[in-house]
Amino acid sequence: MSDPTEMSLADLATAIRRRKVSSAEVTKALLARIKKWQPKLNAFARVEAEDAMKAARAADRALANGKIKGPLHGVPLAHKDMYYVKGKLAECGSKIRKRWIAPATATALTRLEGAGALRLGALNMVEFAFGPTGHNVHTGHVRNPWNPKHITGGSSSGSGAAVGARLVPAALGSDTGGSIRMPAHFCGVTGLKPTNGRVSRANAMPLSYTLDTVGPLARTAEDCGLIAAATMGPDPLDPTTDSAPFWDAEAAKRASRTMTIGIPKSFYVDDLDADVDSALDEAIATFRKLGARIVQVELPDQALVSAAALIVIGVEALTIHAPWLRTRPKDYSEQVRNRLMNGAAYSAVEYLEALRWRGPALAAHLEAIGKCDAILVPAVRVAAPTIAETDVGGGPNADTVILGITRFMRPVNYLGLPSLGVPAGFGKSGLPIGLQLIGRPFRDETLVALGAAFQEATDYHTRAPRL
């Protein structure tokens, strides 16, 4: 039996189900690895070792009695510290919610538990999920497993670091402005930002009612598909999921030779670092070899789409935090407080115009990509910068640094599209580089199919950092 910490979620779930390895053995191995790596990475907010071992032994007993809870039976996971579990802490990377006990459990977690998954604990995150780098003055910065001097990306910083370092096979993150795809890129893992309205956000900490999404970071596209299969579908507690289709496992296996991939002529290909540029070229060549049809596309003005996203997230995040900004402004870090306060500049008409334009902007995007199943673009212009060079706090450069990192992220959120971040190379610095496959609404499965085909042909997702 190979080291369970090196196995993908899919392989681990199969091995436990076939009793090649017990859930208790897997949990013990992961806890041992966490003990070694945590001091270096700060990925976990809390490790729940005893509860996890107890749950693992119960899963093993159930299996011995022929009872399989679901496709993730006995697999230990951990999630961003913004998914509530009734009666447990959910501190959201903040001082304000320090020691806050959740009154209910997130639907996404209930569904993962229903599929048989266990919890190893909660993962660190950027304060209130509002930051792209992984810095956090309250909980300490999370560090990149490939080089701890570098950022993980955020806001799902602990999820990216924990999956990258093989501390967990998969973790939930959230993506409002790139918070799954950026850590996936910087930490060398795969991440699925689902179509808006496909996964329930009930009892997860909100940042933007319009733009928030719940999705996985994992080693492979197939693993992301497993988490998606467990979590997607309608939830009465989140009416935006009313028409959410359940996961279509067959569609997630569609052959890439039947697909068309668009490559934008501008915006996403401008001013790229040479390593990212090469990774994009290589990925295009790989998809060509896999039989996909590659076409060039001219997208609508993406900077305009990004501007609309900034207005929506600005106003909604400020509205959510207004009560605390009135009463406890000093309990926020300077950067998060400043960014929240930016929302105070937009008029009601500007906000509603940005919301009204969302439908026409999506229609224009879909017209521009024609019959494409996905477009292939970089995630970020560069590999992970250092923690020191991006430690801008609330200073004068903060917004420039943040907007630079998130440049290729916001259009996907505004348009509500699914996007899969996949490892696609390594830079000269030895740090990972990821790309995004951006799909059509509710066709998340297509991205998993393309990602899985890409990962069959490449090995970037199999490489692991060393302690």
Add this chain to the structure above:
Amino acid sequence: MPKEVSPERVAAIAAAARIPLPRNGAERIARVVTMPVTRLAAANIALDIEVEPATFVAVQRKDARS
């Protein structure tokens, strides 16, 4: 069309929202948000009066059915 967002405008909207601004906050925020505000204004997007925020969901679902 606004060429830039003024600190006075920021201060007025923040006051209406009952959000206290820190010292020099209005100037900083005005600088940061000028880009999205002026970019959207310059685009002069004309929408039919029937278009509403929920139109997005209709477009999303139409494509999913196609």
